[in-house]
Amino acid sequence: MQIAPPDFDRMFGALADPTRRDIVRRAVDSEEGVAELASHYPMSFAAVQKHIAILERAGLVTKERIGRRKIVRTNPEGLRVVRRLLDRYEELWRGRIDRMTTLVADPPDRKETDQ
Amino acid sequence: MQIAPPDFDRMFGALADPTRRDIVRRAVDSEEGVAELASHYPMSFAAVQKHIAILERAGLVTKERIGRRKIVRTNPEGLRVVRRLLDRYEELWRGRIDRMTTLVADPPDRKETDQ
DNA sequence: GCTCCATACAACCATATGGTTGTACAAATG
DNA sequence: CATTTGTACAACCATATGGTTGTATGGAGC
Numbered sequence A, B: 001m002q003i004a005p006p007d008f009d010r011m012f013g014a015l016a017d018p019t020r021r022d023i024v025r026r027a028v029d030s031e032e033g034v035a036e037l038a039s040h041y042p043m044s045f046a047a048v049q050k051h052i053a054i055l056e057r058a059g060l061v062t063k064e065r066i067g068r069r070k071i072v073r074t075n076p077e078g079l080r081v082v083r084r085l086l087d088r089y090e091e092l093w094r095g096r097i098d099r100m101t102t103l104v105a106d107p108p109d110r111k112e113t114d115q
Numbered sequence C: 001g002c003t004c005c006a007t008a009c010a011a012c013c014a015t016a017t018g019g020t021t022g023t024a025c026a027a028a029t030g
Numbered sequence D: 001c002a003t004t005t006g007t008a009c010a011a012c013c014a015t016a017t018g019g020t021t022g023t024a025t026g027g028a029g030c
Helices: A008-015 A018-028 A034-038 A045-057 A076-105 B008-015 B018-028 B034-038 B045-057 B076-105
Strands: A061-066 A069-074 B061-066 B069-074
Touching: A008 A018, A008 A045, A008 A076, A008 B008, A008 B018, A018 A034, A018 A045, A018 A061, A018 A069, A018 B008, A018 B076, A034 A045, A034 A069, A045 A061, A069 A076, A076 B018, A076 B076, B008 B018, B008 B045, B008 B076, B018 B034, B018 B045, B018 B061, B018 B069, B034 B045, B034 B069, B045 B061, B069 B076
Parallel strands: none
Antiparallel strands: A061 A069, B061 B069
């Protein structure tokens, strides 16, 4: 079996909705089924179900069948994948700063005429 | 003047597109104007311009007028705001683990009948 | 097996999104 | 001042998204 590469479009897209972020937050440490989760929001059961499906396809939550319910749980690894991308951007930023600092401290080809 | 509260819908929404993420990546350490950025992508200038406007409204890039160009730069503070939200979720997760561990190590009200 | 409860999914609708082309504005250059 | 270059924005179109209601499936309890 192949491990799926992270789908950042789906991941960020899933997080770009307040209801879905709230589901992620709740499902971190709750053991609620779809219906119980749905009861927190002012929309139909089916709407919440769709939100959960979107989070699931993005790899941000998992569902486990227990009896006739399906427990929704936040997938911490999914969150970490997203975070790591942002870390990479910040690393690029640090790299830029470092290069600028190096340039100032140790100019490779400086002439007197340089500003 | 009031500092705007972070708009996570816009932020995650902005990052949910490969072109926009690539613009963020490039603009971390480039000094390109809108047209120069646009030249990297197989779409019209106006389309890229819209992408940049979306990133700008989300607080993920800034534009600085230089001559007749506008330099697009990634805003590292915007990225950090997003990252911090993910950090908070991970903290919740750690909290859950801690509580579970505590429960096992030091059950507050244990009876022999407990599983 | 029938019924109830939790979940899933299809069909539909309004609006948002991502692309296009065309036009207008702003600053450097002749 | 006219031209060129870079940016902004409006109008338009196709498709995606977020919501609805209705129907179907699957497991627990009688």
